[in-house]
Amino acid sequence: MNQTTIGVIGIGRIGRMHAENLVHAVPDAAVKAVVSPRIDPAWADRLGIPVRTTNVDRILSDPEIEAVVITAPSGAHVELIKRAAAAGKHIFCEKPVAFEPGPIEQARSAAAAAGVNLQVGFNRRFDPSLLRLWQAVQAGEVGEVHSVRITNRDPKAPPVDFVKRSGGLFFDFAIHDFDTMRFLSGSEIVELFAVGAVLVDPEIGKAGDVDTAVITMRLANGALGVIDCSRQTNYGYDQRFEVFGSKGSVVVDNTTPTSVVTSSARGIVGDKPHETFVERYREAFIAELSAFVAAVRQGSPVLVGANDALAAVRVAAAAKASHETHLPVRLAEEDQRSSGGLRR
């Protein structure tokens, strides 16, 4: 069987990474075209990508291209999904699909109507450590789930310009945690309480956002959850997870670039965690694209789709509302319906 031919729409930091991963690490995929206002020809040459264009239609009208990876700016995601679906292309879209449920529902409908797959870039679900944790929960190794903790902290606060257009901490940053909470617990978030603070950078506060947050929650299976977020650790990308239950707990700790430990009279020193999500989730970024391509080739459904994007955005909206009203917020009944995104 031939390789699956793919076009990548949007060649920013993430788009470049996905294109490189497809070329180097997904043998069943071939990247034929990239769309972006700015493409480094030397980079495209190195990857052997023949078509470089500023025109999306060039990709969408190419019958050879079966699937697209959408890594354009967030604001363009839904429109691009609709057009790609109408053109019969399978779609991998980076998160966030959109910041509101309505447009995500439109994207979901467009993909469903066209009979194409729509996978969403919740990369953590494909991380080997988180998968192992998920399997432990599924296999009953922790027994009944009693509480879930997610620690998500960035190494350095982003520039305020980014914060302004990012959708804010709950929509841009904690959105991964909301999906991970659903994924690890195998349950839906029923109610939450969010406290936020501006501690890292007052400019983030002036832009109307927070840089530190603790979000506690009740899950549909009766368990409790807590997510703690910070925009800045100074010691690297801090990603830790713990599921605690009636039979014990499973913990995912930080991973480090090397395992070297130096002991001296001044103390014992090891590596900091990886510096960014690119290094920390390297395997996950490859695995999510492998899974996307495999689903296209096998005609099987995606492992994480629009329903999951929808659920996460609804939780993010509830978290923002809770922070703003300073009260717990219940998610509406329709928000809690299990979305099928947990199957694997």
Added chain:
Amino acid sequence: MRTITAGVLGAGRIGRIHADNLLRMDGVRLKTIADPYVDFEGWPPPGVATSPDPAAVLEDNEIEAILVCSPTPSHADFAEAAARAGKHVFCEKPIALDADRVRATLGIVQTAGVKLQVGFNRRFDPTFSRARQAVVDGEVGDVYLVRVTARDPALPPAGYVKGSGGMFADMTIHDFDMVRYLSGCEIEEVHAYGAVLVDPAIGEAGDIDTAVLSLRLSNGGLAFIENSRQAVFGYDQRVEVLGSKGAIEADNETPARARLSTGAGVRYENPLYFFLERYQRSFFVELEAFFASIRDDREPPVGGKDGLIALLVCQAANRSLLENRPVRVEPLGPPALKRA
């Protein structure tokens, strides 16, 4: 170093631990242990007097300091009696479950001009002291976020829960104090989620066995606490402080540091089983600090006010659980009325 003569009220589990520690401590002479319900056969060692009558301790002019280790409902009575008798008081936590009663006791202690230390022993654990030191020394910078994970290894005996004052007053109170200790900040507001997941009988008794709480601190920082009455792998006691320069974290302590690697995987030791094992050292250090504050005429490192504040945070947490909303912690208010 001047030797201080001490007496102990209550020879239950914690009373015996404290008494044994006093017997090993320089600069302290344990003279008398009183407990009306205990048969002193085989313990304490010769040289320590025993009595079924608390007066044998309270009315002994030679005794300068008293450790109140009796059952909780009598803590306030004995602390007050000891203070009135002019003795310095070390009182196990909680002084009382009612804040007004604690205020009254603090008033009497203040009038008597004696020292009062409350048994928040975890502050004296070498690991947590080190974490606190990292904050004091500025190693983590300004405090942004504090996490306390505290899980008991096994359910308390049936019937215990009813008299315990509830999980927050019985268990989480230590964690509230730990958040205050590590951050050096006051807890301004609490929100609590609780659940009955371990044992329905606890729910039937009106209590919870699992909780997550989020807290706002007086410096603008945040904190959260995770609790469970039953971690089947052992006593789970971890803390973490994230600040502007980085984080300090304290992991569980294990009886040994051995690691077994086989084809089946790599096995580490379970945590020390429960608080007597985990906090063994802290019980000694807290008493050393108490006697040092008497000897040097300093305020004890953790006093009656800390006990009262932790209790007020508990009350806010209980209310939050009941009303499902964030609750501000009642301020300390004016000094307690002096009771004659």
